[in-house]
Amino acid sequence: MPEASAVAAVQFRADLSAAQLAELWKEEEEKAGDLLAHITSLDLEAPQHLLWRDLMLETLLFAKNEAFSATKALAFFSAMNQTTEHLVEKDCSKAELLRHFNSLILAATKAMPPSERYTMPELERLTKHARRALLDQSKLVKLVLTQPQTIRRSTLELFVQRPMPPPALSLAREVSPEELSAAVAAAAEGAKSPSPTGEEETAASAEAEEASAAEPQTAEVAAAEAVVGQALSNGDVDEKMAAAITN
Numbered sequence: 001m002p003e004a005s006a007v008a009a010v011q012f013r014a015d016l017s018a019a020q021l022a023e024l025w026k027e028e029e030e031k032a033g034d035l036l037a038h039i040t041s042l043d044l045e046a047p048q049h050l051l052w053r054d055l056m057l058e059t060l061l062f063a064k065n066e067a068f069s070a071t072k073a074l075a076f077f078s079a080m081n082q083t084t085e086h087l088v089e090k091d092c093s094k095a096e097l098l099r100h101f102n103s104l105i106l107a108a109t110k111a112m113p114p115s116e117r118y119t120m121p122e123l124e125r126l127t128k129h130a131r132r133a134l135l136d137q138s139k140l141v142k143l144v145l146t147q148p149q150t151i152r153r154s155t156l157e158l159f160v161q162r163p164m165p166p167p168a169l170s171l172a173r174e175v176s177p178e179e180l181s182a183a184v185a186a187a188a189e190g191a192k193s194p195s196p197t198g199e200e201e202t203a204a205s206a207e208a209e210e211a212s213a214a215e216p217q218t219a220e221v222a223a224a225e226a227v228v229g230q231a232l233s234n235g236d237v238d239e240k241m242a243a244a245i246t247n
Contacts (some may be wrong), residue, residue: 012042036060037053048149052145056077059081071112071116075111078108084102084145086100098130098135101127109123
């Protein structure tokens with residue numbers, strides 16, 4: 001039966017240290033997601049926490065693929081989290097949400113050392129990611145994070161047949177190198193045997209048809225000869241006429 005889940009509160013101020021970020025980046029995606037949920041104390045049974053974990057993880061994986069330094073990655077991570085918080089708490093349009101995100105990125109960039117600041121291509125790519133991951137589906141994200149979700153639980157039973165145990169090794173016999181070589185040679189010889197060509201198959205088929213067609217003709221000749229022989233013995237025909245008929 002469908003059931004409505006309670007709305008789990010989400011703490012959007014999820015701060016990570018550089019050491020925690022390094023640990024997350026070392027793991028595969030699935031393990032990194034579990035570790036992130038553990039660090040941020042999320043209950044993944046709650047739809048709100050599950051979505052929030054996925055949003056954070058997607059941000060961190062994007063920063064990893066961009067080869068951002070820890071400073072850049074954590075600044076972007078903080079900006080995305082604060083933008084999500086602003087989305088949930090305020091009734092704002094997509095354009096307003098984008099302006100809020102841009103102001104956070106600008107402030108974070110100014111606070112960085114000059115050598116760590118985002119380049120223009122990097123700013124374009126992270127803004128594109130923010131649009132795809134959050135801004136373009138802001139209403140859906142807000143709905144999941146703020147409203148009870150209908151949960152439909154289902155179960156499935158799978159019956160898997162156990163494989164048969166292998167034969168006992170005690171029944172095996174040792175194969176000599178000569179036997180093994182002979183078996184390999186026989187298999188190779190069988191593979192080399194030429195299969196009949198199309199012309200050969202056609203000729204064989206024609207011969208078979210001729211043979212089958214000849215059988216009823218032979219039977220008919222034998223029957224005619226028997227009839228003529230009976231007529232000859234009865235004196236109904238003479239030998240010359242009988243010879244002419246059988247020929």
